[in-house]
Amino acid sequence: MKKITDWKQLIRDHFQKLTFLIGMMILCVYFSAFAKNFASLSNLVNIAQQTAVIAIVAMGQTIAIAGGGIDLSVGSVVALSSVTCASLLNAGISIPVAVACALLSGIACGFVTGSLVYFGKIPPFIATMGMMSIIRGVVYVITDGVPISGLPPEFSVLGLGKLWGTVPFSVLIMVAIMLLMNIVLKRSRFGRNVFAIGSNENTAYLSGVKIGLNKVSMYAVCALCSAVAGIILTSRLVSAQPTMGNGYESNAIAAAVIGGASLSGGTGSIWGTILGAFVMGILQNGLNLIGLNYFLQQIAIGIVIIVAVLLDRTRE
DSSP: OOHHHHHHHHHHHTTHHHHHHHHHHHHHHHHHHSTTTTTTTHHHHHHHHHHHHHHHHHHHHHHHHHOOOOOTHHHHHHHHHHHHHHHHHTOOOOHHHHHHHHHHHHHHHHHHHHHHHHHOOOOOHHHHHHHHHHHHHHHHHHHOOEEEEEEGGGGGEEEEEETTTTTHHHHHHHHHHHHHHHHHHHSSHHHHHHHHHHHHHHHHHTTTOOHHHHHHHHHHHHHHHHHHHHHHHHHHTBBBBBTTTTTTHHHHHHHHHTTTOOOOSSSHHHHHHHHHHHHHHHHHHHHTTTTTTTTHHHHHHHHHHHHHHHHHHHOO
């Protein structure tokens, strides 16, 4: 009897992830039957390569959501890190230094956002929406609305290179970040503090958790992930676009929620977020292959986001 109860509890706890895992399997079967070349190795590698970028952004978003917040500025941070890296490379700066500066630009954005949320007492939704607009404006000022091209050819290795000619480096980076972030969330003091703050900030404070330090760190990590994604995307395109990252915030939130993160805070899973990102990636790729109109694709993705939130509420 106890084993049956344990199984019921396990299913209840992972209801949302199981639902979308089954949904992803159904999508794969459907697209394999009706979309030409969907199941080919080259297309599967393409799905993994395209999904890797949004998955990295979504992992950072998972930490923000698990801590009771949300970050709408992730897409703008992707663009800022991209433009920063490309501008420095065109100025003759070495690749390692340019990449480091791009990462620092992301961390700086996260630090400002976290400070606005904690010290300014501004709701995360408003603070990050404001930062989204500010950062995007800075990107347009730097680029004057014009893409930055002419980057060193060797820089493209990060985004286009493949291990043994098959596995993209961007996917390997995603896997490395996934393993690291899972350890951080599940086994580190910072991860426990994030869940504690997301569950009940007052209780966490009374338990001795340093709310300010952890909140600022939470948004800094989120922005750092977005900066990494921006660098990979720049390397893949061998250029920086001022519009880069548009819409990433909704996809990242959807991936996190599909993966089991609650918008109320206190829960989140890196493994689940990866699942959510691949659900979105497979859906977009399959719809493209069957020739569905782009605008109808946006409707389908919107429905997935709403279903994910409804399942989240049902689980709660």
